[in-house]
Amino acid sequence: MTARRPCPDQELPLLDRAAGSIDGAAAARLEVHLAGCEACRAEAAALESALAAARLPPPSEAELRALDRAQAATLRHWRGAEGSRRNRSLLHGFSAGFAVAAAAAVLVIAPGSYRRAQQAQGSAAAVAGGVAAVPVGTRPADETGRIAGDTGSGPVAAAAAAAQPEVASWEPDLDAVWETASLAVGEDPGDEELAWTGAANLYEVDYQ
Amino acid sequence: MNDPHDRGRPPHLAVLAGGATGRSDDALVAAFLAGEEAAFGELWRRHAPAAHAAVRRFARTPEDGADLVQRAFLRALEAARRRARLPFRGAFPFRPFILRVALNLAKNHARDAARWRRAPLEALDGDGRSAPDGDGASPAEASLIRAERDELVRAAIRGLPRRQREVLTLRVDAGLSFADVAEALGISEGSARVSFHHAARRLRAALAPREDEP
Numbered sequence: 021m022t023a024r025r026p027c028p029d030q031e032l033p034l035l036d037r038a039a040g041s042i043d044g045a046a047a048a049r050l051e052v053h054l055a056g057c058e059a060c061r062a063e064a065a066a067l068e069s070a071l072a073a074a075r076l077p078p079p080s081e082a083e084l085r086a087l088d089r090a091q092a093a094t095l096r097h098w099r100g101a102e103g104s105r106r107n108r109s110l111l112h113g114f115s116a117g118f119a120v121a122a123a124a125a126v127l128v129i130a131p132g133s134y135r136r137a138q139q140a141q142g143s144a145a146a147v148a149g150g151v152a153a154v155p156v157g158t159r160p161a162d163e164t165g166r167i168a169g170d171t172g173s174g175p176v177a178a179a180a181a182a183a184q185p186e187v188a189s190w191e192p193d194l195d196a197v198w199e200t201a202s203l204a205v206g207e208d209p210g211d212e213e214l215a216w217t218g219a220a221n222l223y224e225v226d227y228q
Numbered sequence: 229m230n231d232p233h234d235r236g237r238p239p240h241l242a243v244l245a246g247g248a249t250g251r252s253d254d255a256l257v258a259a260f261l262a263g264e265e266a267a268f269g270e271l272w273r274r275h276a277p278a279a280h281a282a283v284r285r286f287a288r289t290p291e292d293g294a295d296l297v298q299r300a301f302l303r304a305l306e307a308a309r310r311r312a313r314l315p316f317r318g319a320f321p322f323r324p325f326i327l328r329v330a331l332n333l334a335k336n337h338a339r340d341a342a343r344w345r346r347a348p349l350e351a352l353d354g355d356g357r358s359a360p361d362g363d364g365a366s367p368a369e370a371s372l373i374r375a376e377r378d379e380l381v382r383a384a385i386r387g388l389p390r391r392q393r394e395v396l397t398l399r400v401d402a403g404l405s406f407a408d409v410a411e412a413l414g415i416s417e418g419s420a421r422v423s424f425h426h427a428a429r430r431l432r433a434a435l436a437p438r439e440d441e442p
Contacts (some may be wrong), residue, residue, distance in 0.1 A: 086294035
């Protein structure tokens, strides 16, 4: 069988025809061509059958039933989530306030502590023993200590600080502060694939 | 609009507003967020079939497919709810949005290669598929031919680049116009057409290789 290739200038009209999106005049021209060109007729049939094969069969009874159940379930989950959304927004308001207060505390306390720590470092280097390198009074409050850094919490860290006096133990880790605050506020990095809608701040709500 | 006192809005107001069927998606979403459940039914009736068509190919079971539609709806409603709180919002593009979300969810669902391999369309097909190419053959032969061809198609569609697969799914399975396909995918109509052309060419080459082709 020596099948000729379809005519190159008919390729786009043939594809449009297969897509079902060919307009009237072009369709009429193509039909005239098809009537006289066997290769293009074969190509049109091949495209048609390929796309027909790609088409899914209509939904089965089981699928339609599942979809019906999903409609009721969607409404139920939405209603259920409404209650937890209200609670959550209260919680968010509270924890956001707390995070802001904590961040402010870090910014106020940390620089002072840092200066005092630097002053203390001279004597700490001189001591160079198992004694804590940082005087008791320079420790920040407990809740900011976690953010401000976890060195200086024992003899080992103290020794390390003594060995490397240029390490600033009280420098707040801004990334950690930001992360903590963001977590508390409920910010989400965002779904970049959905950013085009302008509603970039979507995160999956736990509908359970 | 999210006023909790609005929740008890009597149904006759909806009737005065033209009923659920005559309203835009945006109006329906707003009504639903204000507590009108009939508006949800109408939104579902309008968009669930297309969203379902967009995810079916990636679903393993009927429940999988329905679950993906449900999640797409919840995400779209959540996005609309957030949008509704913005002061200068435009209309929320509910249909393009939900189709886009459905495609993304389906893609994630199918990401697991094992799922892909096992994805049996037979589980979805039921008994409804006709066999146009099995005229002269015995029923057993016909179903073999059909299964073989289905596997070829499935493999070819799996092998398509993502954009082409999405365009094909929305156009062929969901029956959207190219304008709607383009809107759902955030691309131009011309680009949607071109993607479809590429996809059709590849499917055609996979299913019926021409003898003169390498």
